[in-house]
Amino acid sequence: MATVLDPAAVARDRWWARRPGARKAADQACRDAIERAGLQAADIDLLLNAGLYHDRVLSEPALAALIQEDVGINPEDPHPGAHGTFSFDVANGSCGVLSALQIADGFLRARTIDHALVVASDADPGRGLAPGFPFASRGAAVVCHWEDRDRGLLGFHWANEPPDTAQGGGLRASVAFDGRRNVLVVEQDRDFTARAAALAVEVAQAVLDEHGLRPADVDLVVANPLTAAFRSGVATGLGVAQDRFTVVGGNDQVHTAALLVALAGAQDQSRLAEARTVLLLSAGAGITCGAALVLR
Amino acid sequence: MSRTWLMMEKSPGAGSAPHVARIESVGRRLPPTRLTTEELMASTRHHTNVDLERLTGIHERRVSTGDEDSLSLAAGAAAECLARSHHGPEDLQVLVNSSITKYRGGLSQWLEPATSLAIARSIGATEAQTFDVSNACAGMLTGVFLVANRIRRGDISCGMVTSGEYISQLGQNAAKHIRNVLSPELASLTLGDAGAAVILERATAGEPGIEIAGFTTVSDHSRLCLAYPAHNDEGARMFTKSRAIHRIAIADTPVLLQEALDAADLSITDIDFVIPHQTSARAIRKGMTELGEVFGGLPRHPVVVTVDHYGNTASTTHFVALVEELEAGALEVGDRVALLALASGLEIGVVLFTVDKGLVGLYGDGA
Numbered sequence: 001m002a003t004v005l006d007p008a009a010v011a012r013d014r015w016w017a018r019r020p021g022a023r024k025a026a027d028q029a030c031r032d033a034i035e036r037a038g039l040q041a042a043d044i045d046l047l048l049n050a051g052l053y054h055d056r057v058l059s060e061p062a063l064a065a066l067i068q069e070d071v072g073i074n075p076e077d078p079h080p081g082a083h084g085t086f087s088f089d090v091a092n093g094s095c096g097v098l099s100a101l102q103i104a105d106g107f108l109r110a111r112t113i114d115h116a117l118v119v120a121s122d123a124d125p126g127r128g129l130a131p132g133f134p135f136a137s138r139g140a141a142v143v144c145h146w147e148d149r150d151r152g153l154l155g156f157h158w159a160n161e162p163p164d165t166a167q168g169g170g171l172r173a174s175v176a177f178d179g180r181r182n183v184l185v186v187e188q189d190r191d192f193t194a195r196a197a198a199l200a201v202e203v204a205q206a207v208l209d210e211h212g213l214r215p216a217d218v219d220l221v222v223a224n225p226l227t228a229a230f231r232s233g234v235a236t237g238l239g240v241a242q243d244r245f246t247v248v249g250g251n252d253q254v255h256t257a258a259l260l261v262a263l264a265g266a267q268d269q270s271r272l273a274e275a276r277t278v279l280l281l282s283a284g285a286g287i288t289c290g291a292a293l294v295l296r
Numbered sequence: 297m298s299r300t301w302l303m304m305e306k307s308p309g310a311g312s313a314p315h316v317a318r319i320e321s322v323g324r325r326l327p328p329t330r331l332t333t334e335e336l337m338a339s340t341r342h343h344t345n346v347d348l349e350r351l352t353g354i355h356e357r358r359v360s361t362g363d364e365d366s367l368s369l370a371a372g373a374a375a376e377c378l379a380r381s382h383h384g385p386e387d388l389q390v391l392v393n394s395s396i397t398k399y400r401g402g403l404s405q406w407l408e409p410a411t412s413l414a415i416a417r418s419i420g421a422t423e424a425q426t427f428d429v430s431n432a433c434a435g436m437l438t439g440v441f442l443v444a445n446r447i448r449r450g451d452i453s454c455g456m457v458t459s460g461e462y463i464s465q466l467g468q469n470a471a472k473h474i475r476n477v478l479s480p481e482l483a484s485l486t487l488g489d490a491g492a493a494v495i496l497e498r499a500t501a502g503e504p505g506i507e508i509a510g511f512t513t514v515s516d517h518s519r520l521c522l523a524y525p526a527h528n529d530e531g532a533r534m535f536t537k538s539r540a541i542h543r544i545a546i547a548d549t550p551v552l553l554q555e556a557l558d559a560a561d562l563s564i565t566d567i568d569f570v571i572p573h574q575t576s577a578r579a580i581r582k583g584m585t586e587l588g589e590v591f592g593g594l595p596r597h598p599v600v601v602t603v604d605h606y607g608n609t610a611s612t613t614h615f616v617a618l619v620e621e622l623e624a625g626a627l628e629v630g631d632r633v634a635l636l637a638l639a640s641g642l643e644i645g646v647v648l649f650t651v652d653k654g655l656v657g658l659y660g661d662g663a
Binding site for chain 1: 299300301302303304305309311312313396397400402403404405406407408409410413416417422425426427428429430431432434435438442445446448449451511512513514515516518519521522523524525526527528529530531532534544547548551552639640641642643
């Protein structure tokens with residue numbers, strides 16, 4: 001019995017949309033993910049949004065609630081003969097999707113829900129809030145469900161960089177008043193990728209050890225950040241061949257949606273269907289890293 | 297599989313979730329500075345003719361004067377929670393921060409790294425898995441739902457949920473714009489600052505704890521309260537349709553509370569204390585009166601109100617009030633408490649728990 005991931009969906013900027021934004025990208029990704037899972041919107045019990053850079057840097061309510069309404073996932077007042085949907089945001093840098101998958105897995109394991117939808121999107125918040133916004137505008141989503149079989153999503157492991165090495169967290173983003181207006185500033189340390197890869201190797205090794213697996217047993221690595229430098233650092237440190245990593249070109253600047261973009265890439269390249277042991281690996285600001293396995 | 301409207305967990309559950317999560321310790325941090333409603337209304341740019349104290353029942357709130365921010369309030373509450381607890385920071389397997397505001401170093405709102413990581417480092421919880429949730433004023437109870445789920449399943453045995461809300465600056469921004477009682481920023485004037493933290497652990501088999509936790513998002517009403525960074529001012533602004541929120545809460549809460557009571561096989565009169573989200577003393581009392589009419593009865597004690605002296609401290613209100621009741625010795629062993637979440641989204645949630653000797657003992661004689 002295990003949590004199973006349905007096919008992930010990715011939404012890009014639409015050339016015709018004047019202001020696509022993070023919410024619209026999330027909406028589209030959710031609609032596509034629900035369709036790919038062969039479900040109706042009303043089947044979703046739990047909606048988790050792990051995107052960080054919302055339109056206008058909305059801080060309240062959870063963007064997940066707005067997405068739920070947009071997509072029409074049980075938005076109405078409670079009434080007999082149906083069930084509602086619980087929606088909220090998860091924030092954990094670019095590891096938020098993996099955190100959300102763990103939360104979804106927890107409620108699926110407890111048999112509290114049948115279907116969870118995990119979405120993440122980022123976009124320039126607009127209104128001059130983020131000059132030089134560094135991340136790509138992208139949204140991605142995936143539905144998870146429970147199946148009576150013994151292979152699926154399992155074994156979450158996490159690590160944070162020890163405090164003595166964590167000066168600045170590798171990547172920082174904050175909104176602050178510059179004397180005239182509020183401005184979003186994102187800064188990344190030069191050594192972020194190297195530190196993130198080193199910590200990612202630790203959590204990957206831990207999750208493999210727990211399941212009696214060796215790095216050579218991993219058929220496919222689905223990891224973020226999506227940069228070649230990160231892949232190379234993990235491949236070398238963990239001892240997994242670089243060709244086992246999912247590569248999705250032109251997506252280096254995708255942020256919170258990156259893990260799902262990689263997952264969708266692995267599907268599209270038919271690599272996911274062939275892999276029996278998939279390592280999910282996520283690194284982000286903190287520095288925080290998480291790992292999980294998908295056994296198929 | 298429950299087919300209730302609420303996404304709900306009952307403990308102890310069957311099969312894969314046999315354990316019960318209990319509230320082991322609670323802590324809070326309040327800034328020492330008091331700001332009365334009279335002082336706040338005297339600071340409005342325009343002559344408003346609004347008698348906010350009469351409208352809301354709020355006499356004063358605690359405010360940071362720059363001495364505290366979201367991180368220091370949450371970390372301070374976490375430290376107090378640990379100081380009362382039998383656990384050390386090394387016992388915390390997960391730490392979830394759930395504040396709306398994430399101000400550090402003044403009014404700088406941090407989007408990443410997660411605030412939970414900074415709190416974990418501040419209290420020495422270096423082994424805790426960390427992440428933040430954001431769910432408006434239902435944030436802390438959402439965090440409790442998540443940590444309790446993991447404890448119920450035996451995935452972890454101990455975790456902490458925190459929040460620090462440096463949110464009174466929304467009131468200062470609102471004071472520049474409000475002209476009359478119809479202003480969409482009126483609710484911002486009710487806000488106060490506070491930090492809160494709670495440790496959850498696995499209860500001894502057969503002992504009580506969190507019996508029911510259930511939540512839903514009635515997202516047809518998702519746009520009734522929106523907050524953004526201010527354009528030309530420090531901090532943020534919040535725009536709220538308070539009357540619509542109150543109307544929907546009155547309409548929807550009884551159905552959902554009934555689901556929670558049915559799941560626990562209880563009636564409203566079996567509840568000893570209700571701690572609702574603290575928006576306005578008047579709205580809370582009016583809401584309870586209407587709830588009483590629907591249910592044909594009321595909980596044993598009057599509804600808990602702290603908003604009159606702390607204001608609406610956003611996601612921290614339930615645990616700020618719980619500490620207040622515990623310190624006052626108002627809660628007795630065996631009392632059933634209903635924590636009711638009502639938040640922008642529109643989020644509605646119910647957490648039912650039984651007060652045990654261990655929790656009362658942290659605050660008094662343990663009788």
